[in-house]
Amino acid sequence: MTGYLGGMLVILSLNIILAYAVFLPVATGQLNLGGAAFQAVGAYTAGILSAEYDAPVIVSLFAGAAVSGVISFVLALSILRTKGVYLVLATFAFAQFVSGVIINVDLLGGALGMNVPDHIDGPIIAVAAVVILLLVMLLMQARFGLAMRAIHDDDVVAGLMGIEVRITRVAAFTIGGVLAGIAGGLYAFYFNFIEVQSFDSLSSVYLLLFVLLGGTQTVWGPLVGAAFFTVVPELFRYVVAHLPVGHAASTGQLDTSWRFIILGAITVLMMVWRPEGVVTRTGLGRLLHRRVEKQA
Amino acid sequence: MTLLEISGLEVRYGRNVAVKSVDLTVADRQIVTVLGANGAGKSSLLRAIQGVVPARAGTIRFDGRDITTSDVPSRVRSGLVLVPEGRQIFVSLTVQDNLLMGAYTRHDADVTRDVEAIYTRFPNLAMRRDKLAGVLSGGEQQMLAIGRALLAKPRLMMLDEPSLGLSPLFVQRMFDLIGDLNRDGLAILLVEQNTSMALQIAERATLLELGSVLISGPSAEVGRSEMLTQAYLGAH
Numbered sequence: 335m336t337g338y339l340g341g342m343l344v345i346l347s348l349n350i351i352l353a354y355a356v357f358l359p360v361a362t363g364q365l366n367l368g369g370a371a372f373q374a375v376g377a378y379t380a381g382i383l384s385a386e387y388d389a390p391v392i393v394s395l396f397a398g399a400a401v402s403g404v405i406s407f408v409l410a411l412s413i414l415r416t417k418g419v420y421l422v423l424a425t426f427a428f429a430q431f432v433s434g435v436i437i438n439v440d441l442l443g444g445a446l447g448m449n450v451p452d453h454i455d456g457p458i459i460a461v462a463a464v465v466i467l468l469l470v471m472l473l474m475q476a477r478f479g480l481a482m483r484a485i486h487d488d489d490v491v492a493g494l495m496g497i498e499v500r501i502t503r504v505a506a507f508t509i510g511g512v513l514a515g516i517a518g519g520l521y522a523f524y525f526n527f528i529e530v531q532s533f534d535s536l537s538s539v540y541l542l543l544f545v546l547l548g549g550t551q552t553v554w555g556p557l558v559g560a561a562f563f564t565v566v567p568e569l570f571r572y573v574v575a576h577l578p579v580g581h582a583a584s585t586g587q588l589d590t591s592w593r594f595i596i597l598g599a600i601t602v603l604m605m606v607w608r609p610e611g612v613v614t615r616t617g618l619g620r621l622l623h624r625r626v627e628k629q630a
Numbered sequence: 631m632t633l634l635e636i637s638g639l640e641v642r643y644g645r646n647v648a649v650k651s652v653d654l655t656v657a658d659r660q661i662v663t664v665l666g667a668n669g670a671g672k673s674s675l676l677r678a679i680q681g682v683v684p685a686r687a688g689t690i691r692f693d694g695r696d697i698t699t700s701d702v703p704s705r706v707r708s709g710l711v712l713v714p715e716g717r718q719i720f721v722s723l724t725v726q727d728n729l730l731m732g733a734y735t736r737h738d739a740d741v742t743r744d745v746e747a748i749y750t751r752f753p754n755l756a757m758r759r760d761k762l763a764g765v766l767s768g769g770e771q772q773m774l775a776i777g778r779a780l781l782a783k784p785r786l787m788m789l790d791e792p793s794l795g796l797s798p799l800f801v802q803r804m805f806d807l808i809g810d811l812n813r814d815g816l817a818i819l820l821v822e823q824n825t826s827m828a829l830q831i832a833e834r835a836t837l838l839e840l841g842s843v844l845i846s847g848p849s850a851e852v853g854r855s856e857m858l859t860q861a862y863l864g865a866h
């Protein structure tokens with residue numbers, strides 16, 4: 335595997351894990367605009383343990399996930415009282431808080447970033463993404479997943495059925511935090527360097543976009559969303575460079591930065607045509623049904 | 631035997647008093663109806679009994695236990711369910727998953743058998759068990775909401791305006807169903823806009839106006855009372 339493709343696979347894997355980290359709260363009706371901050375918590379926890387205290391990689395990874403999970407839990411207990419746009423703002427504020435702490439604490443390297451000497455290879459990250467994908471699928475099939483979907487549909491009626499709405503929401507948010515923490519640790523050990531810019535608010539926005547545009551109704555949505563937003567911009571590198579409409583003055587080619595404009599346009603069109611996301615429950619049902627008919 | 635006993639119940643939303651010093655009892659296997667105009671506090675009363683909104687004053691006793699401060703899941707487990715107004719089913723879940731949500735508080739092995747029993751009672755639901763509940767007709771959605779509530783194995787089912795928005799045929803079927811469920815041993819607390827049918831099926835009736843009990847007694851008595859028209863037309 336070439337370096338470029340290998341790197342792409344790692345980024346894709348990390349984005350898939352992060353997409354599911356954001357998906358779990360969203361599946362209970364909670365928008366999380368602080369996904370990258372939980373990733374940062376995991377990355378810095380793992381990084382410090384490994385770089386400063388010589389902890390083994392696996393221990394550092396799990397510690398990063400645990401710390402991110404604990405912080406998510408404490409945060410969820412308080413901010414899940416808020417709803418809608420206020421919850422979005424609360425998670426966003428948390429992300430800003432994390433950035434502020436990282437920049438101002440010398441131990442964390444401040445604005446200069448931090449070196450993480452221990453390394454893990456790309457394939458391990460890909461395996462981690464597959465395992466997490468399978469675990470989330472199992473979770474959504476289980477009783478807990480059913481409760482999450484019911485809460486997403488109607489939290490009041492879900493409460494009437496005896497579902498512990500608050501506990502379910504806090505649990506979903508916390509598991510999301512753990513997943514983001516794992517992604518953070520993997521990021522730190524793969525790139526061997528972390529800095530606050532890698533986990534900025536734009537990253538959080540992208541994570542939420544993966545989920546919302548991929549589709550929140552089924553467990554496949556985040557996978558499709560993450561894959562789309564990771565792979566398509568890269569494909570555009572080639573497509574845009576080979577478009578026949580030339581840039582007269584220079585090389586006869588469009589500047590590749592046009593790919594972001596095209597991506598933006600596609601994003602808007604997706605929102606218009608597929609407001610519930612690319613993968614919807616009815617769409618998926620129709621697809622599977624058709625396959626069954628063909629076989630018959 | 632008294633199953634549900636409420637005394638001096640008060641519900642507030644901020645400064646607004648929705649229910650004030652309401653007394654109400656439902657005996658085992660009895661049908662009781664709560665009547666009153668819009669805004670009389672009927673839905674708030676049911677929501678307070680289920681524990682969705684807190685009781686500001688008064689006590690709620692169910693099956694001999696004081697449940698005034700219990701949370702919703704424990705009330706469901708003790709056999710108290712509310713079928714909310716407006717056919718509130720989970721539209722993006724299948725019919726089967728909707729029913730399973732009704733059994734959420736149960737951990738026994740009989741759930742599968744009980745789900746099949748619901749399908750036997752409602753053959754229309756059986757045919758659509760793998761369809762999303764959102765595609766059901768209004769009447770079927772109401773049947774699903776009741777079937778879902780039945781899966782909690784309730785002893786008292788509270789129904790909030792079950793005939794709302796249903797065709798006359800389905801309204802009749804709904805009341806037949808309520809009668810059937812009652813004969814099977816279920817106590818029912820019914821809030822209805824369809825006053826005449828509610829008075830026919832219920833043994834006792836309580837009439838609310840602006841959150842307070844105006845009159846309470848055997849249905850026939852309440853049905854004859856002048857206060858009934860008063861409560862709906864506001865003539866004083």
